[in-house]
Amino acid sequence: MKAIVINEYGSKDVLQEQEFEKPTPKDGQVIVKVHATSINPIDWKLREGYLKDMVPFDFPIILGWDAAGVIYEVGEGVTDFQVGDKVFARPELTNRGTYAEYTAIDAHLLAKIPDNVSFEEAAATPLTALTAYQCLFEHGNVKEGDKVLVHAGSGGVGSFAIQLAKNAGAYVATTCSTKNVDLVKDLGADEVIDYTKENFEEVLSDYDFVLDTLGGEIQEKSYQILKSGGELATVASPPQEEKANKHKVKAFFVWLEPKGEQLKQIAKQMEEGKLKVIIGHHFPLTQKGLQDAHELSETHHAKGKIVINVI
Numbered sequence: 001m002k003a004i005v006i007n008e009y010g011s012k013d014v015l016q017e018q019e020f021e022k023p024t025p026k027d028g029q030v031i032v033k034v035h036a037t038s039i040n041p042i043d044w045k046l047r048e049g050y051l052k053d054m055v056p057f058d059f060p061i062i063l064g065w066d067a068a069g070v071i072y073e074v075g076e077g078v079t080d081f082q083v084g085d086k087v088f089a090r091p092e093l094t095n096r097g098t099y100a101e102y103t104a105i106d107a108h109l110l111a112k113i114p115d116n117v118s119f120e121e122a123a124a125t126p127l128t129a130l131t132a133y134q135c136l137f138e139h140g141n142v143k144e145g146d147k148v149l150v151h152a153g154s155g156g157v158g159s160f161a162i163q164l165a166k167n168a169g170a171y172v173a174t175t176c177s178t179k180n181v182d183l184v185k186d187l188g189a190d191e192v193i194d195y196t197k198e199n200f201e202e203v204l205s206d207y208d209f210v211l212d213t214l215g216g217e218i219q220e221k222s223y224q225i226l227k228s229g230g231e232l233a234t235v236a237s238p239p240q241e242e243k244a245n246k247h248k249v250k251a252f253f254v255w256l257e258p259k260g261e262q263l264k265q266i267a268k269q270m271e272e273g274k275l276k277v278i279i280g281h282h283f284p285l286t287q288k289g290l291q292d293a294h295e296l297s298e299t300h301h302a303k304g305k306i307v308i309n310v311i
Helices: 041-048 119-123 126-139 156-167 178-186 216-225 241-246 260-271 287-298
Strands: 002-006 016-019 029-039 067-074 086-089 102-106 147-150 171-176 191-194 207-212 226-234 250-253 279-284 305-309
Touching: 029 086, 029 119, 029 287, 041 287, 067 102, 067 119, 086 119, 086 260, 119 279, 119 305, 126 156, 126 207, 126 226, 126 260, 147 156, 156 171, 156 178, 156 207, 156 260, 171 178, 178 191, 207 216, 216 226, 216 241, 241 250, 279 287, 287 305
Parallel strands: 147 171, 147 207, 171 191, 207 226, 226 250, 279 305
Antiparallel strands: 002 016, 029 067, 029 102, 029 305, 067 086
């Protein structure tokens, strides 16, 4: 099978096309014929070597941890899925990811793709939607009536977080640039702060929850707008405990854990038309396609998700 791999850490130029044998399923696994995958910041952070101490993989490494496709083979002990099922997942973090024509996935991490959802939309969903879900509801305690700030609302995690928080009955504010104001309003944001024109910390106050996807100065200023006892979840950088304590708020760093049951809940909202998937860019599963996709992702200015079409 064709795969795009890295044999060393480095720039986008280390991404290379290589032939591999198709994987075979272990007990409890299925083999998915991948129709589409997507790009996430963890892909190029791992490629650059930033995560090599946290995730010490052996080379060659197939990056990519979103998959949407059709079950090609079923391993022993799998009873909920069969060959031919359309499925999507965020697989476990291994050195055999989803930039490939076939991938092995633990069956308990799978969800079926609703009939009204395309392979591309499904591929753009698992990692970012599960991250948003776990920030809001597993680590945070967002509920009806809460005031929630989502940073970078037009991005992958942000676009899902706005919708999930709204679906839970929260009042949602978000930050974005001028060009994305209409997009985040369409996603349901109640209040939009155009960061090119105003500072969110001067506009907002007394919030229950902040989802920080940016870190640094943005995270630091976010503590100021939370009420006493409020919560901040960050996927960007570990929280500054001293500053959180000073403002009498809780802050936590979220490292995604793939969970099939949560993805099934997300799939249900997609099936009901309550979750839109924002895809801004498409690239093919080729060496140049992945290099170009990584280059775009590294700018932090991609609109919505970057999808890789395998078929």
